[in-house]
Amino acid sequence: MNVSLDPTDFPMPTLSDQRHWLSELARHSLGDFELTPEIDADLSCRAVTARDDRAERDALFVLLAMKMHRFCSRFRRWSLFPWELADVTQETYLVFVTLLESWQPLEGNGGPAGFGYYFVQVFPRRLSDRVNALVETRKRHGAALPLQYVPETDERTAPGKLEEEAETAAIIAAICGRLNAADAMVFQLAATTELPRDNIASFANISRRTLYRRWPEIVSIAREEMAG
Numbered sequence: 001m002n003v004s005l006d007p008t009d010f011p012m013p014t015l016s017d018q019r020h021w022l023s024e025l026a027r028h029s030l031g032d033f034e035l036t037p038e039i040d041a042d043l044s045c046r047a048v049t050a051r052d053d054r055a056e057r058d059a060l061f062v063l064l065a066m067k068m069h070r071f072c073s074r075f076r077r078w079s080l081f082p083w084e085l086a087d088v089t090q091e092t093y094l095v096f097v098t099l100l101e102s103w104q105p106l107e108g109n110g111g112p113a114g115f116g117y118y119f120v121q122v123f124p125r126r127l128s129d130r131v132n133a134l135v136e137t138r139k140r141h142g143a144a145l146p147l148q149y150v151p152e153t154d155e156r157t158a159p160g161k162l163e164e165e166a167e168t169a170a171i172i173a174a175i176c177g178r179l180n181a182a183d184a185m186v187f188q189l190a191a192t193t194e195l196p197r198d199n200i201a202s203f204a205n206i207s208r209r210t211l212y213r214r215w216p217e218i219v220s221i222a223r224e225e226m227a228g
Contacts (some may be wrong), residue, residue: 022072022089025065032066037177040116040170047115048105061096064119069094071124075131083134099123106170114170121169175225176224179218182206187218 033039043060052055075088105112138196172191176184185204190197201211 022065022069022092025062026069028062029065030063032070035116035173037113037173040173041111041113044093044105044112044115047058047100047103048112050100057097057100060100061093064096068096068123068127071127074124078131078135087134088127088131091127091134095123095126099126099179100151104167105165106174113155113174114167117169117173118167171226173220178221178225182210183214183218186211186214187222 028040032091043063046056046060046063050060069089072089072092075085099119103115103118106114172188176188179187182204186200186206189200189204193200197211198208199214201208204211206214
């Protein structure tokens with residue numbers, strides 16, 4: 001992922017900005033990309049630098065703008081009055097900054113890893129928390145509350161659980177990055193499903209003999225990566 005951006009071309013928003021500023025930034029972003037270990041590694045390197053460099057932080061925000069714009073779109077069905085969807089988009093930069101500060105880099109192959117997976121898992125929930133805070137403000141001031149969509153909250157979607165899942169996803173990605181395509185599929189299925197090993201062989205389009213022959217090497221690489 002080689003993207004060259006001059007952050008001064010995309011100044012960060014203020015309350016006086018236009019209603020559609022995030023969608024404008026999204027035009028210069030990476031789009032609604034599928035996350036891969038390579039993209040995660042690039043984003044993670046940028047995130048480490050962005051913690052101490054405002055220009056790099058703003059540039060990283062631009063790269064992820066399309067993802068954030070999509071995360072905001074889910075709130076179109078919420079009853080936000082007297083707030084609007086534009087108020088939700090204003091929250092994205094604050095959420096992004098706090099998420100960048102709370103992220104703990106993982107050691108991947110040749111550099112930091114995990115920010116991309118942390119972002120896609122944790123950012124939507126942090127944004128939901130901010131929107132819920134807006135709704136609570138309305139409630140405290142006695143405004144009528146129409147029926148609204150409320151996301152499920154259980155132990156699977158608690159912030160701590162989501163951050164744990166994001167870290168696990170990053171580790172799985174780092175391990176898969178050291179395997180060939182077939183072995184990576186085998187490991188991902190073994191790590192994320194409860195399929196019997198024979199079924200995993202079928203899904204990976206390899207023979208059971210090949211899977212059993214390759215399995216010790218896959219486990220050895222996984223243990224080495226996790227130990228590191």
